[in-house]
Amino acid sequence: MEPIRATIPCTDAPAWASWQRRLLADMEGSIEPYTEAYCEPDGSLKWRHDSAHSLDDFYEAFFNWPLLYTIGGRQDLLSRSQHHWEAVTRQLTKFGLVQDEYALKDDQFHQGESDIFWYNLCLADPHNAANVERACRFADLYTGHNPAVDNWDPNGKLIRSAYNGSGGAVLDFYAADHQYRWSAGMSVYGMPYYDIPGVSTATDLKDETNAKAMGAAMARRMTRGDCVANLSVITLVTNAWLLTGEPRYRKWVLDYAEVWTERARANGGLLPDNVGLSGEVGEHMEGNWYGALYGWTWPHGFYNIQQEALLAASCALLMTGDTSWLDMPRTQQDHIFEMGEVRDVGKQHMSLWHHWIGHWRGLERAGHNNSYVVPYRYGDAGWFDWQPLSAIYPVALWNLSMAEGDWRRIEDLRNLEGYDWRGVFSFRNKEDAGHEQPWVRYLAGANPTCPEQMLAASHGELCRRMELIRADGEAATHKDVHRWQHTNPVSTEALVQQTLGAPQSLYNGGLMHARLRYADRDAQRPGLPPDVAALVEGLQGERTVVTLVNLSPFEHRRLTLRGGSFGEHRFGEATWDERSSTYPGASDEYAAEPLTTTTQTRQIHDTHVAVDLPPGTTITLQLDTERYANTASATLPWPQ
Numbered sequence: 001m002e003p004i005r006a007t008i009p010c011t012d013a014p015a016w017a018s019w020q021r022r023l024l025a026d027m028e029g030s031i032e033p034y035t036e037a038y039c040e041p042d043g044s045l046k047w048r049h050d051s052a053h054s055l056d057d058f059y060e061a062f063f064n065w066p067l068l069y070t071i072g073g074r075q076d077l078l079s080r081s082q083h084h085w086e087a088v089t090r091q092l093t094k095f096g097l098v099q100d101e102y103a104l105k106d107d108q109f110h111q112g113e114s115d116i117f118w119y120n121l122c123l124a125d126p127h128n129a130a131n132v133e134r135a136c137r138f139a140d141l142y143t144g145h146n147p148a149v150d151n152w153d154p155n156g157k158l159i160r161s162a163y164n165g166s167g168g169a170v171l172d173f174y175a176a177d178h179q180y181r182w183s184a185g186m187s188v189y190g191m192p193y194y195d196i197p198g199v200s201t202a203t204d205l206k207d208e209t210n211a212k213a214m215g216a217a218m219a220r221r222m223t224r225g226d227c228v229a230n231l232s233v234i235t236l237v238t239n240a241w242l243l244t245g246e247p248r249y250r251k252w253v254l255d256y257a258e259v260w261t262e263r264a265r266a267n268g269g270l271l272p273d274n275v276g277l278s279g280e281v282g283e284h285m286e287g288n289w290y291g292a293l294y295g296w297t298w299p300h301g302f303y304n305i306q307q308e309a310l311l312a313a314s315c316a317l318l319m320t321g322d323t324s325w326l327d328m329p330r331t332q333q334d335h336i337f338e339m340g341e342v343r344d345v346g347k348q349h350m351s352l353w354h355h356w357i358g359h360w361r362g363l364e365r366a367g368h369n370n371s372y373v374v375p376y377r378y379g380d381a382g383w384f385d386w387q388p389l390s391a392i393y394p395v396a397l398w399n400l401s402m403a404e405g406d407w408r409r410i411e412d413l414r415n416l417e418g419y420d421w422r423g424v425f426s427f428r429n430k431e432d433a434g435h436e437q438p439w440v441r442y443l444a445g446a447n448p449t450c451p452e453q454m455l456a457a458s459h460g461e462l463c464r465r466m467e468l469i470r471a472d473g474e475a476a477t478h479k480d481v482h483r484w485q486h487t488n489p490v491s492t493e494a495l496v497q498q499t500l501g502a503p504q505s506l507y508n509g510g511l512m513h514a515r516l517r518y519a520d521r522d523a524q525r526p527g528l529p530p531d532v533a534a535l536v537e538g539l540q541g542e543r544t545v546v547t548l549v550n551l552s553p554f555e556h557r558r559l560t561l562r563g564g565s566f567g568e569h570r571f572g573e574a575t576w577d578e579r580s581s582t583y584p585g586a587s588d589e590y591a592a593e594p595l596t597t598t599t600q601t602r603q604i605h606d607t608h609v610a611v612d613l614p615p616g617t618t619i620t621l622q623l624d625t626e627r628y629a630n631t632a633s634a635t636l637p638w639p640q
Contacts (some may be wrong), residue, residue, distance in 0.1 A: 003610035006619035017533035019455035031490035043087030061484035072528035077094035112509025126634035139240035189299035189444035227292035231308035232509035301377030362419035372416035402541035424453035501536030550613035566632035572624030
C-alpha cells in the first residue's frame, strides 16, 4: 500500500514539536556526563564496596534508556543499554546476588523493579538472539520447564515462596533465630504483624526479646507458599511469549492469572495475599487472608497489590483480547475507593508520603489540605494507612480497557481530590510517572497547553539533574544505592504520553502498553525519525488521533506507525486533510495563498500504516482502531 503523504505546510511549527525534539536531543546529550560520573569503563556502576544488599537499585540506574531509544533516541542508546545491563549483571554476580544472569533469591516487588530495564531492552531489540535465549531461560525458572529449579508447583499452580529466583524457592529465607529490629527507615511502615504479644508499636522492636518474637513470626509465616507479589512473574513469562510465540508460555500465564482470580472471588473480590504450600489461603498465617510479604499489611498494601493485579490482567488481556480479565484489578480499586473519605491530609500518617509530590503541590496551589484519601493497608485492627488514591491506577486501567465506566472512575476521583488536575509540576519521581492528571485532562479537551508544559517541566528537571551530577563530589565513593535513581537524567513520561499515547508503564514489572509505536523506514529502526515530532491528541476505544510534524526544512522523512506496542491493534479507516491550495506560491510573491484543504480517507485494515513527511510538513491522522484484534508479538516486521 502506498504511504500516506503529508501535504500541509508547517508554516507555524507548534511549540510542543520544537520542545519534543529539544528534549530528546538534550537527554541524549546527558548520557555521557552521567556515565562519566557514575560508571566504570566496563559499564558497571562505581560502587567501591565489596557487597550490596539489593540488586534492583543497580538496574534502576538505566531502566528507561532503551525506552528512550524506542521512542526515537539516538542509535547508540540501544548498544549502551545492552552494555550496561550486561555489566551490572556481571557486577551483581560478583556480589552473590545474581546467578545465571538472574536474581539468585529476591522478592518480586524488588525483582519487578529490576526487570523493567530488561523488558524495555527486549521491547527495543526483540531480535537480539542472546536476549531471546535469556528471556526463555528466565521465564523457565518459573514455568517448571527447568527441572533444576523448584520455584513452581504445577499441581497447586503456585510459586512456592515469596523469595525466589535462579536458585529456586527459599523456604527458610528467615532463620529460626531471625530478629526484626527497629530502624528509622522501616518504622514508617509499621510492623509486619500486630498479633505478637508485647509488641504494639514499631518502637517496641527496640527490645531484643520483641525483635526475636517478630523475627520468629516472619520465619514461620512469610516465606512458605505463594504470595500476591509473585503475580509480577506473569510479566516475565509474557515477555518470553512475546519474543517467541511459544504456546506453553501463554498457557502458564493464563493458568496462573486464573488461579489468583479464583482466590479473589472466593475472598469476596479482594485478592488474598498468601497461599500455603497446600494451596490453602491462610495456611501459614494463622488462617488470615492477609500477612504475606508485600501483602495487605506490610509494607505497602494496595500500592503494590494493585500494580500486580494490573500486571497480571494486562498480560492476560494482551494474550486473549478478553477485557473481562480487567475485572480483578477493577474490583480491588473499587473496594478501596468506596472506603475513601475527605480528610485533612496534614493530619494523616502516610507511609508513602514522598510518592504524592504532584498531589501536595496541587493542594498547595488550591490553598487547603482537604483531600480524598483511602486506606492502603489491612491488619488485625482493620484498614489503616490513609493516603491519596494514586491516579496511576485508574489511568492504567482505563488505558487498557478504554471503557466509559473506567473513564468515569477517573472523573469521580478528580471531583473528590480537591485540586485542579490541569496543573503541571516539575518533578521526576522514582517511577518516572506522576503526571497522569494533567495528561488525562488534555485528552478530555480541558488542558490544551499540557504538552508544552509537560515537556518544559521535563526539560527543567533534566537541567536540575545535570546540576546534581556536576555538584556530586561523592560520585565514586557514595554509599547510597539510590543515588543513581536520583540523578538519572533520562525521563520518558512526557514523551510516552505524547508520542505513544499511553501512561508510563507500571514500575514494579510492567510492560509498555501503548496505542502506537513508530519506525524510521529509512534507518530501519524503531522510533521516530530525526526532526519528526508526534502528539497523540485523541484516544478512544475505537479511534486514535495523532499529529506528526517534520521540523526539517531540508530532509524528507519516512516512517511507519504500528498499532500497539506489540502489533496487537489494527487500523481501519484513516482520515486526514490534504492541501488543495497551491504552495509555496510564485517566487515573486511575499506569501503563499491561504491554505485550503480537502478531506481524504483510505482503508488500511492492517496493523501498520506508512506515512511520508516531506520537508516542513505536518499531518493529523484519525485512525479507526480495532484494539486487541491481532496476536501480540514483540517482533518488528516493519514494512518498507
